[in-house]
Amino acid sequence: MVSWTGLSRRALSILTLMTLVVVTGMMFARSSAPLQQKPATKTLIVKMAKGLPLEQAQAAVSRSGGTPKGSIPKLDLQVVEVPAYAADAITKSLTGDAAVLRVEESLTRKWQGVPSDPYYANQWALPKVAWDQVYGNVSPQFLTNVAILDTGVDASHPDLIGSIGPGTSIIDDSNGVTDANGHGTWLAGIVAARTNNLLGVAGVAFDHVQIMPVKVLDADGLGQDSDIIAGVVWAADNGASVILMAFSNPGFSQSLQDAIDYAWSKNVVLVAAAGNDGSNTPTFPAGDKGVMGISATDQNDNLAATSNYGSSVFLAAPGVNILGTYTGQSYVTWSGTSASAAMVAGSAALMRAVDPTLANGVVVNRIAR
Structure with a gap:
């Protein structure tokens, strides 16, 4: 039913493309003193060892400085919020934890x-x-x-x-x-x-x-x-x-x-x-x-x-x-x-x-x- 005349099913060439970047601007008060802002955060997706109890998974996340925000148990995934400035360090710490199999950023x-x-x-x-x-x-x-x-x-x-x-x-x-x-x-x-x-x-x-x-x-x-x-x-x-x-x-x-x-x-x-x-x-x-x-x-x-x-x-x-x-x-x-x-x-x-x-x-x- 679907028409695809004139197009190959598989194209072979691959180019690089700029990834989407979200820039968060700082807001300032009318006075010279800036308003207090909530620190910027990033979300990580952490793949835990199969069958690891939820309490142990959350403890591993917390040890590395992350805040557990949710989980997808059927895939052994933890959704973790971290301060943006510390994302690299926390990712490195989590990667070195024996209970963690993989860490990746939650892309938009x-x-x-x-x-x-x-x-x-x-x-x-x-x-x-x-x-x-x-x-x-x-x-x-x-x-x-x-x-x-x-x-x-x-x-x-x-x-x-x-x-x-x-x-x-x-x-x-x-x-x-x-x-x-x-x-x-x-x-x-x-x-x-x-x-x-x-x-x-x-x-x-x-x-x-x-x-x-x-x-x-x-x-x-x-x-x-x-x-x-x-x-x-x-x-x-x-x-x-x-x-x-x-x-x-x-x-x-x-x-x-x-x-x-x-x-x-x-x-x-x-x-x-x-x-x-x-x-x-x-x-x-x-x-x-x-x-x-x-x-x-x-x-x-x-x-x-x-x-x-x-x-x-x-x-x-x-x-x-x-x-x-x-x-x-x-x-x-x-x-x-x-x-x-x-x-x-x-x-x-x-x-x-x-x-x-x-x-x-x-x-x-x-x-x-």
Whole structure:
């Protein structure tokens, strides 16, 4: 169903790219004396020895000067906050502890969509991927869950009523069903907006597919690896058939790869956006093992000007001027590899709604044909 005409499945060249740097400015009072500021912190993800009791894991973290902030027991991970100025020293101390197997910084990943005309009403991408040949000829009969790890989903949108299943938020108390950004709601409409209901748009997965909102990104579309990892594990443990991750960062995280491996072992199909930097630098999670990394094409099946490409890309799908649901019961047209990844995630979900016995590897191979 997914078109990737004119693009190689695997690009071989790899370039370097500047990583995202967040600069925190100091604020000063009107007087000459500066205001007291909370010291800058960093978040570390610490891989502990398998089976180590929580109390011992937290004690090891504390010995090195870190503050335990959470844990992901199924992956033996501790989420640790440390003063930024002492991050290197604490990392070195933790690395030398016999109870610690690995220490890495919790990287920040950003959603991958670019605003365009918010009232563009032509869903050109659906016939481009032969959706019109499937709709009306294929009858999905088995409920399939797509976990969208993103900014949440506005569950009150009329075109999503009946398409939203149970969700969660790793970062607040919303259960994933609010969206201060709109990106997650846009993706939900691309994947599974209600079809043939006299409203708005049609979703790629037009029947028997529901969205599991998993909020891991904040209102600015930014999310920490520690929260993303927890979201992947939650989705895999709560019945997700497909996981959509429409965010990226050029930094590799072994802990994130561990979470992806865990989800893959539970027969989950994983899809991620390759990014919108017009670069062939590898990005993650698109470039992780077991993930379909997706680049974007335009109406002529050409690589979109801003789309990433290269070794992180498994295939490409339409991603220019893609109409979807938006907050406030409205609709928006955006462009980016996020939309492309949502198209592929919807296609994977539709396949399993027709045949739930398909293994994740079979789904991936069929999409790649």
